[in-house]
Amino acid sequence: MGPVVTSRISQIRRISCVLTILRTGDDDVAIKVLYCGICHSDLHTIKNEWKDTIYPCVPGHEIAGAVTEVGASVTRFKAGDRVGVGCMVNSCQSCDRCAGGFENLCPGIVWTYNSVDLDGTVTYGGYSSNVVVHERFVVRFPDAMPLDQGAPLLCAGITVYSPMRRHGLDAPGKHVGVAGLGGLGHVAVKLARAFGARVTVVSSSPAKRREALDRLGADAFVLSSDAYEMKVIYSSIFSDQTQARGSFIGSYICDGVGVVHAGCGGHHGRHHQHGVREHSTDPAVGIAEAQRQDGAGRHAREAPLI
Template sequence: MAPTAAEGAKQQHARKAVGLAARDASGHLAPLTITRRSTGDDDVAIKILYCGICHSDLHSIKNEWQNTMYPIVPGHEIAGVVTEVGKNVIKFKAGDRVGVGCMVNSCQSCDLCNEGFENHCPGIIFTYNSVDHDGTVTYGGYSSNVVVHERFVVRFPDAMPLDQGAPLLCAGITVYSPMKYHGLNAPGKHVGVLGLGGLGHVAVKFAKAFGMKVSVISSSPGKRQEALERLGADAFVVSKNADEMKAATGTMDGIINTVAANIPMAPLMGLLKPNGKMVMVGLPEKPLEIPPFDLIMGNKTLAGSCIGGMKDTQEMIDLAAKHGVTADVEVVGADYVNAAMERLAKADVRYRFVIDIGNSNTLKDSE
């Protein structure tokens, strides 16, 4: 069927972009010309300058979650500048420093959306590997530009560097949200951060910004100095050291669990005070095993948390700028991305790779 006049006009004004795409489960990323929609009345067009590399990107390009739609352009930690806005857009203008996180749309009308929890909307549209309302597959931030509904765009405060701020749009909101909603943001409370990686190092920084006592729990004794001296944690507990674990038993109001591996849960639950909460933000591959008595005795809670809504995301980035909370990043060029993925699989990064999109000849707009 031939396109209508309106559809034809829309196609003519659609913009091209160049992305780094995986074509199969090898996960190898190579340039691909993609089409972004024209800037609609409620849309913001963004020139991407930086995009963080999240571990979920690695899972997705290799189809480890069995839901990848190839070709896939990953990336949901996007930072850049506005190039164009639709006629209804009032929050942004050309030249603004902005970001886009894990979602680019939702139904925008259900109770959850109305309450600011777009992240839980049944109609959520993820930034990549998702099917948008018009039937097209979304492409992520390993690309030269993107067009997003203004509701899902975050303003970057002037004090926030774009390269160090980009990972906060996933890693930051992922740890900020459970602290806020589980009462782990009160000065003087004691929070444990399990795992010191891309999520964990940001969790330590936010917890300190909230005025909390922070203990890092890790199986790697070699991270002790990093945690205490550079990141500002108050204590370090080696999870494989029986004496250190015993000394920390019953001392923590909550634990933010960032670990993606299957580890024994019972000893970790023992670190919590009565009424303490273990909040999962990492994604182990196998179901958790936890004895019911470890929950019942002490009235403890095992919970989960998935990113956050747009109001909370803006709140998070504003607070981060106020307190100097940024991600520790290694900025790489687009031609290094496949090597970065190999290193990420080995946890060989402290703590987040960020792609320098703006200075990449590989990802220049084709028109």
């Protein structure tokens, strides 16, 4: 493949280079890239804002495409399958975390791009013609799902879907708050509505009100700069948590804003912080971490699977 790579070392400049695709190993799946979504971490990386970019850099970790070749040991895929690749392409595959399905917590995790694989080669992402990925890190798209719409689910989608499922929010009768109506927020609202939850969107932009209520189907919209609206929604969170079991059992805040909003989950609610601030020194946090604050004031980090 011959992608054009934009890099910034001392200044932004454009270079052209030809990168050679690795051969398909016994456990690998070769994929023709048809679509690749854009994540804000891609922008941070190409600008070297996390101070770890390996140039030339080819970003892209919301990859959707078709299988062109499989290795001799591959059993789950065949040529022609519609598949996707998220933010990981390898791990040690031998530690307890990998054995438990938490490869995203593996100390030897290999990111889809800007990472060094186990064989010492640098990984390149989905803004390219083809990728070669270990079978373990390839997922299959349902036949009815358009690939261009499915690609963002490999990052924004799974980041909000995983904690919702993990904490029992995939059933009617819950109250889900979505702070920030950006990429993650859009998907969070859609998933929460599909699960049958009551959804409140909290945003600093009054222009997002109509989009949240009319287009995405949220039940309520709160402007974060409006002290009265914030007081009302804060009171409703506590009210939800004190009602009898079987009605509203706690509230859940899905936070896609890159700042920490301590305490907004209430006494027994859950607050998940998704995303990372622009100048954070740990880019892995932005891709694979949500933060929960419970009523005892304990803080726990939970990494959604991708």
